[in-house]
Amino acid sequence: MKILLAEDDVKLGRLIKHMLETEQHHVEWVVRGDEAVERATDAVFDIILMDWMMPGLSGLDACRQLREQGYQKPVLMLTAKDAVDDKVRGLDGGADDYLIKPFEFSELFARLRALGRRGEAPLQEEIVTVGIWQLNRTRRTVVRRNSEIQLSAREYQLLDVLIQNRGLVVPREVLLDRVWGLGSEVSDNNLDAYIRLLRKKIDDPETETLIQTVRGIGYRVGA
Amino acid sequence: MKILLAEDDVKLGRLIKHMLETEQHHVEWVVRGDEAVERATDAVFDIILMDWMMPGLSGLDACRQLREQGYQKPVLMLTAKDAVDDKVRGLDGGADDYLIKPFEFSELFARLRALGRRGEAPLQEEIVTVGIWQLNRTRRTVVRRNSEIQLSAREYQLLDVLIQNRGLVVPREVLLDRVWGLGSEVSDNNLDAYIRLLRKKIDDPETETLIQTVRGIGYRVGA
DNA sequence: TTCTTCTTTCAGCTTTTTTTCAGGAAGATT
């Protein structure tokens, strides 16, 4: 595999590079976060191995920055910290896995294999197409004619239920149940409000609406 | 989704809870197997995420116990064990899926989506065919020779009662009772008005009317 | 903390559905 290693500690960096190379990997090693971002955007790597603490740009920020640019490849974070908070922040920042220093090389290799495997197969993006719209489950977005529209959590949930049942009228109660949870006490008008938000975001003013209302019953997408 | 998490490791539990919550799930977290059984029977969850090893009652036993009580919801087992034997025992015990620790959150989310979708039965259309007419209850429409006619709620109810009793004369009082509810205080003329609306919408001007009036008694459809 | 973004509610408005009203037409009864 082609691996990008970002590690500012020269001794450790050299050691990791060496060990990975004896495992038949191809390693490129940088010592700063911003360098890592730069190299990752320039060349194609199968995986990035990134230290949490680095001068310039921290590993966390570098990772987040890459994800914001739509970077897809797995990032394995190396961290000396064991606090749950950091793990959480790391994963939220877009890291796929983390390894706590000091670590055993055998474990590093195992994780790399696991992440590498994921790259080959699936990372199944679940995409549904309805008319000119494309709903992307894993990214929570809608693409309409090449432009990607970001949806908030609720917006996405609502649209998801509708699209799952495309062609059918989904009654209001069903939508309220599935999106807000059974027995939740949100006002009925909340649904109206969200339908409106969705339409505002995803409808093309030129063409007809994606979400049709069926008065007295609910809403329908498609057909 | 509403998820019940049973995990005795406090750090891991907190992490999982956090990650699930950022994915818009509603999480309740318990640390013992017997607690899990108790909560699962008390409240409604869409899915149970259960650790294999737990003090008190093991995840395997908790799952088995729930299944014996007729519990239906999907259970996803978290296990550090990789042995084939354990997988088999877990699935035999009633688990729907298992995930081997350490796991990637992306994989956990994918599995949860898969299991969660199982519960959400796709909506079904209810269609009744009478002669050249097709009534669709969920859409409140009548299809006559390829053209779909939209009906309002009342209109549909009225037509539905008539068609359910096709061939028979349905007395006015029966119609009033069935459509407007027993003891409702609507004027008698309301029925006339609706018969008229229906005829206007669904009758083909060429042919005779679908709804025949039987003077002094009520109305009849067909035969 | 403060700021921003997401979620929810509110109040007024528009559209559609439901109901009523007033008059007229058609059968039935005498």
Place this chain on the structure above:
DNA sequence: AATCTTCCTGAAAAAAAGCTGAAAGAAGAA
């Protein structure tokens, strides 16, 4: 035929359902 009852008809009033912009409330990030 005259009268009575029952049903039909068009229009208008009343009620319900949904839409909308703004604002309050909540949750998360800086």
